Amino acid sequence: MKKIFLILLLMIAIISCTNSFTEKEMIGIYSPLDYKNTYDTIQLNEHNIYRRKVYDINKKLVLDTKGIWSVDEDVIVFKSPFFLNFDRDLEKFPELLQDTISNGVGYIYLNNGTIKFCVGQASASLPNQNCYYKLK
Numbered sequence: 001m002k003k004i005f006l007i008l009l010l011m012i013a014i015i016s017c018t019n020s021f022t023e024k025e026m027i028g029i030y031s032p033l034d035y036k037n038t039y040d041t042i043q044l045n046e047h048n049i050y051r052r053k054v055y056d057i058n059k060k061l062v063l064d065t066k067g068i069w070s071v072d073e074d075v076i077v078f079k080s081p082f083f084l085n086f087d088r089d090l091e092k093f094p095e096l097l098q099d100t101i102s103n104g105v106g107y108i109y110l111n112n113g114t115i116k117f118c119v120g121q122a123s124a125s126l127p128n129q130n131c132y133y134k135l136k
Contacts, residue, residue: 020073021108023048026115030132035087042132044069050078054097056090063097071108076117078104084120084130106130 023046030042039055048070054063068079081100088096106119111133118131 019109021071021115023071026071026076026108028115029135030115030117031135032085032087032131033133035085037087037089038085040085040132041135052083054083054085054090058091060091062090062094063100065100074108076104076106076108076119078119082119086130104130 027044027046030044032040037057039059041053043051045051048068050067050069052063052065052067053061056062063083065081065083067081070077070079080103082102082104083097083100084102084104090096104119106117108115108117110116115134116131120130
């Protein structure tokens with residue numbers, strides 16, 4: 001009986017540690033913190049519409065897109081077009097901006113009380129790559 005109680009208690013603890021986010025919580029403006037070559041913002045709006053602006057190192061607007069986003073518990077999905085910004089030099093390599101044919105999928109979590117999401121397959125192995133923090 002004691003083992004069953006401990007197992008149930010452990011299961012409750014694991015389930016309660018899982019973050020789940022709603023569309024309403026996610027609405028806001030997000031940006032990476034440590035990018036040097038680009039300034040990138042993703043604005044999540046009501047009705048699952050997002051607006052994305054990317055500026056090069058000279059603060060010139062080089063990408064301005066709109067798309068559809070969705071959230072399912074701790075997963076965010078951006079429908080194509082979505083640009084995976086690895087903070088590369090877009091002034092020197094503007095052709096990188098043409099790579100917007102894929103969707104973006106990422107995991108959402110809290111980082112010191114701030115909502116953060118990291119998008120793309122490389123986000124797990126490359127620290128802070130395609131990771132966006134909620135600004136407001």
